[in-house]
Amino acid sequence: MSTVLHAQGLGKRYGKRWALRECTVDIPAGHVVGLVGPNGAGKTTLLKLAGGQLEPTAGDITVLGGRPAGGPAQLARVGFVAQDTPVYAGLSVADHLRLGERLNPRWDAGMARERVARLGLAAAHRVGRLSGGQRAQLALTLGLAKRPELLILDEPVASLDPLARREFMQGLMEATAEHDFSVVLSSHLVSDLERICDFLIVLVDSRVQVAGQTDRLLATHHRLTGPRRDPDRLPADQQVVSARHTDRQSTFVVRTDAPIHDPAWTVTPLSLEDLVLAYMEKRPTDDRRVALEVRG
Numbered sequence: 001m002s003t004v005l006h007a008q009g010l011g012k013r014y015g016k017r018w019a020l021r022e023c024t025v026d027i028p029a030g031h032v033v034g035l036v037g038p039n040g041a042g043k044t045t046l047l048k049l050a051g052g053q054l055e056p057t058a059g060d061i062t063v064l065g066g067r068p069a070g071g072p073a074q075l076a077r078v079g080f081v082a083q084d085t086p087v088y089a090g091l092s093v094a095d096h097l098r099l100g101e102r103l104n105p106r107w108d109a110g111m112a113r114e115r116v117a118r119l120g121l122a123a124a125h126r127v128g129r130l131s132g133g134q135r136a137q138l139a140l141t142l143g144l145a146k147r148p149e150l151l152i153l154d155e156p157v158a159s160l161d162p163l164a165r166r167e168f169m170q171g172l173m174e175a176t177a178e179h180d181f182s183v184v185l186s187s188h189l190v191s192d193l194e195r196i197c198d199f200l201i202v203l204v205d206s207r208v209q210v211a212g213q214t215d216r217l218l219a220t221h222h223r224l225t226g227p228r229r230d231p232d233r234l235p236a237d238q239q240v241v242s243a244r245h246t247d248r249q250s251t252f253v254v255r256t257d258a259p260i261h262d263p264a265w266t267v268t269p270l271s272l273e274d275l276v277l278a279y280m281e282k283r284p285t286d287d288r289r290v291a292l293e294v295r296g
């Protein structure tokens, strides 16, 4: 299967501070990829490196097999909807569609018109007077009508209310069902992404903590609850993502490909949100087996 994004040791530094470091990921084509992480984790940096708006300080990145923004053909293959859903306040909805048609060789004018009509956006309406949700939908329309092979969306729903979030995601889901393209979109919240994403990247403190297909991630991560135990006494093939202890009980989130047979444990599956939170809790530590110890 072809790869939409390949990063090897990718890093971006501003002054002394790394915004993204040692990022090595492969994203196969045909997925909707959720990039999740807290504020300042490096999501925008990774997406801008993919879009070619930033140059790496270290490592390599290829997108659809080419250099990001490496010429008009490459630019036509990648759509980018930036964080502040950039549209031109003084221009009308129709002006935006005309601009899109002028600038994009594969522009799907019929789809753009149909989508704008379905959203109830009047062609003559000044974009500066649209609501945040309507602006986000217009920006999504422009991104989709470009007919990219890869559409990158940087926190597209961050400023929207829950209903507008749902409508936006619904529109994106319908588009991915109708047309064959890959999507990478970022959010602070996994709840925004879990209905639509089938591939997840968790980014915390400028590093990729985990990346993979969501069904595979869910199948290989488990919560173990049982009598208090030192993490060093877990089998070597169980990678401890997070650990919590009371005086008598331990709860671990572990990653393993092997079945868990130890009768001491109650094994429960994780939701995607649990999984992301376990990685977000992870902190650098001297102990390689334990990501986090919380007493409580």
Ligand SMILES: Nc1ncnc2c1ncn2[C@@H]1O[C@H](COP(=O)(O)OP(=O)(O)OP(=O)(O)O)[C@@H](O)[C@H]1O
Residues within 6 Å of the ligand: 014, 018, 019, 020, 037, 038, 039, 040, 041, 042, 043, 044, 045, 046, 188
């Ligand atoms: N132009 C810049 N100059 C200096 N530091 C920057 C610049 N852009 C980003 N950074 C820093 O790089 C780190 C990662 O920023 P980035 O915008 O990629 O994070 P993010 O995960 O997208 O955050 P948010 O969710 O808040 O948008 C942050 O510490 C940020 O302050």
